[in-house]
Amino acid sequence: MRALLAVLTLLLAAACGQQEPEEPVNAEDVMFVQMMVKHHRQGIEIAKTGTSRATTSELKTLTAAIESTQQDEVEMMLRWLHSWQQPLTPASEAHDHHGGQPETDVKQIQALKASKNFEYDLCNLLIAHQDDAVQMAAGEVADGANPEVQRWAAQVQASRRGQIDLLMDLIKK
Numbered sequence: 001m002r003a004l005l006a007v008l009t010l011l012l013a014a015a016c017g018q019q020e021p022e023e024p025v026n027a028e029d030v031m032f033v034q035m036m037v038k039h040h041r042q043g044i045e046i047a048k049t050g051t052s053r054a055t056t057s058e059l060k061t062l063t064a065a066i067e068s069t070q071q072d073e074v075e076m077m078l079r080w081l082h083s084w085q086q087p088l089t090p091a092s093e094a095h096d097h098h099g100g101q102p103e104t105d106v107k108q109i110q111a112l113k114a115s116k117n118f119e120y121d122l123c124n125l126l127i128a129h130q131d132d133a134v135q136m137a138a139g140e141v142a143d144g145a146n147p148e149v150q151r152w153a154a155q156v157q158a159s160r161r162g163q164i165d166l167l168m169d170l171i172k173k
Contacts, residue, residue: 028139037074037081050122062167133160
């Protein structure tokens with residue numbers, strides 16, 4: 001039994017001393033993730049409104065998928081920020097120094113909730129919102145350092161462009 005404990009102690013000590021090197025993280029990675037958390041939360045609110053009010057089955061399905069996917073992505077981004085020991089939100093003036101990307105404000109979301117031309121207005125707001133995500137992700141792909149975050153940013157670009165195409169098709173119907 002003592003021999004087994006000694007071997008386990010040696011293995012544990014060896015494992016603790018050989019940590020995997022962490023992936024690099026730069027200011028672009030941190031800012032992108034912090035800003036995308038807020039952006040996603042706005043997207044989730046828009047999508048919830050769509051899921052509850054849309055009458056077109058395609059639009060209901062799309063908004064439900066956006067809501068679910070973006071909630072999962074928020075949780076992933078918060079885990080990244082925690083693992084990097086970074087604040088969950090950027091400094092209040094950080095948005096201006098990061099290209100001043102537009103954001104969907106509360107007034108736009110409130111106007112959508114009261115819209116008389118709901119599905120058309122929902123599609124237009126989501127198109128603009130998802131295009132903002134594509135633009136934000138482009139900055140991460142170009143200037144980020146963390147390979148995992150850069151891969152996800154490229155995925156965001158592709159998936160949001162696909163959503164924009166679907167929304168454009170829905171508007172034309």
